[in-house]
Every structure is written in C-alpha cells, then in structure tokens.
Amino acid sequence: MNVAHPTLTSSLEAARVARIAVAATAPFGADVLERLAATYEVTCLLTRPDAPRGRGRSLAPPPAKVVAERLGIPVVQPERPREGLDLGAPGAVIVCAYGLLLPEALLEQGLWLNVHPSLLPAWRGAAPVERAMLAGDTETGVTIHQTVKELDAGPIVAQEAFPIGHEDDAGAIFARAAEVAARLLADVLDAPNRTFTPQSDVGVTYAGKIDASDRMLDLTRPADELVRRVRALSPHIGARAQLHGRPVTVWRARVGEGGGFEPLEVQPDGGRRMDVGDWLRGLR
Numbered sequence: 001m002n003v004a005h006p007t008l009t010s011s012l013e014a015a016r017v018a019r020i021a022v023a024a025t026a027p028f029g030a031d032v033l034e035r036l037a038a039t040y041e042v043t044c045l046l047t048r049p050d051a052p053r054g055r056g057r058s059l060a061p062p063p064a065k066v067v068a069e070r071l072g073i074p075v076v077q078p079e080r081p082r083e084g085l086d087l088g089a090p091g092a093v094i095v096c097a098y099g100l101l102l103p104e105a106l107l108e109q110g111l112w113l114n115v116h117p118s119l120l121p122a123w124r125g126a127a128p129v130e131r132a133m134l135a136g137d138t139e140t141g142v143t144i145h146q147t148v149k150e151l152d153a154g155p156i157v158a159q160e161a162f163p164i165g166h167e168d169d170a171g172a173i174f175a176r177a178a179e180v181a182a183r184l185l186a187d188v189l190d191a192p193n194r195t196f197t198p199q200s201d202v203g204v205t206y207a208g209k210i211d212a213s214d215r216m217l218d219l220t221r222p223a224d225e226l227v228r229r230v231r232a233l234s235p236h237i238g239a240r241a242q243l244h245g246r247p248v249t250v251w252r253a254r255v256g257e258g259g260g261f262e263p264l265e266v267q268p269d270g271g272r273r274m275d276v277g278d279w280l281r282g283l284r
Helices: 027-037 063-071 128-134 170-190 223-232 276-283
Strands: 010-013 019-024 041-046 051-053 058-060 092-096 112-116 139-146 156-163 193-196 239-243 246-255 261-268
Touching (some): 027 041, 027 063, 027 170, 041 063, 092 170, 112 170, 223 239, 223 246, 223 261
Parallel strands (some): 019 092, 092 112
Antiparallel strands (some): 239 246
16 A cells, blocks of 8 residues: 655655666665666666675675676775765666665765665664564565665655565565565656655664574574564574574474474575475484
C-alpha cells in the first residue's frame, strides 16, 4: 500500500529525470542499481573503495561496483565523498546502502533521494531488514526520502508496505524491497511534482549493525525465536550455534513436529554449506 501523510513540507515542480547517479555499495544497492539502469541513464556509481575480503584478505570490489562495471557505468570510489564530487551532472542521485556519510555541502548540490528498506520512522540505521525480522515484525516495506545529514530522517516522498512471510529470509525481503524501490523511484522521478512529508517523531526505532552477539543461537530459547533469527541472518550473515559439540553456521532451520528447533542447512567452520543430514553422517 502507499502511505499518505497529512503534513506536507513542500510540493516541488519537477521535470522527468532521465539521468541519475547512484550511490551504493552493498548487495541491496547493487540490485537497485541494476534495476534502475534498465530504465535510466546512470551517469556514474558512487561507491566505497575496494576492501579486503575472504580468507586471503585480498582486495575485492563492492557488489555495486561489480554490477556497474558489467553494465559499463563509470565508477567513483573516494575514501570520503566531498563537495564538488563529479557525478556526471545527473538530474538526481539515488542513495541505496552506500555506507558513508554524505556531507551537507554535497547534498545541497542537487536532488538526493535515499532508498531505505523499512517503513520509516521505524528501523532507521544499518540493518533495518534484519532488525525488523529479529523483532518479529509481520510487515516491512520501502521508504524513499530526501537524503539529509541526520540518519534516515529526511522527509518522505514515497512509501510502500508489504508483509514478511513466515518462510521469508532476509534475502527474500531484500529482493522484494529492491523491486518495490525501483517502482517507487520511477514514480517519483517521473512525477510532474514531488510532495515531501516530514517524518513523524512517533515510532522512531533504530536498527544497529549486526554484531557477534546477535548471531549466536541460544538453544534454550523458544524454537520459533531461533528460527526467526536464522531467517533474519540468511543468506548473507549466518546464525551461529554449537551443535553436537561443533561450532557451525546455521543457514536454514524450522520448528520441528515436536516443537523443537530443527536445523536444516549448516556450514561447519572451514567447510561448505550442506544439508544437516549429510553433516551428521560425517560426524560418525
């Protein structure tokens, strides 16, 4: 559903935007970039520098850069974005899971729109999908808002809700959010005017980064809570547990017929993901 807001900050006359830049780093931002590039001319990608990854800690490009290079989109990777950054003279800049602070002087140079996968003002911050799922929310969505200095606090121009299904993991929610985001952005960028509405001060919550303690499965907790944690951290982070005395990452799980926690797919440290039955046979 589209959410209407009673108080308007502004209604801006605007021609259709055909050229955009995108500021993105993470896989969610990469997905939105690819969807937008199918419709708009993307003048450049603003993303974070390549970073060490994997066991060898070799430099690897961020996911959004991989998409941009495949599509032939110019890439800009400053350590910190500064005023006067050349983004190719776009009509708007779309920010989606970029991960670096944007200075006010840069934001004042044009129209900057942020894509946030939650129903703001709920779950501002780094991990809105994961935190919503960990909290047991049955609904989430996508908010398009003006990018401002304060964290995810800009006035809203579009918002749409959708349910969190009982079988959804975070990957499914991110994919649905990317589809919704691209559709909402098309409406906003094509609109003859844009109405921005201030966020409410009621219902503000924050979605802090996922840390090691968030990943741990306390097997004394109710099974549905444990399964929800596994879903919230899959397929990109992974929940951790000690099973049969061995440390593993749990990627899929369910509530068993007897009401207990039942892992379905695990990954032993240093090994590959596998069906839990195959892993158990390997322990014999």
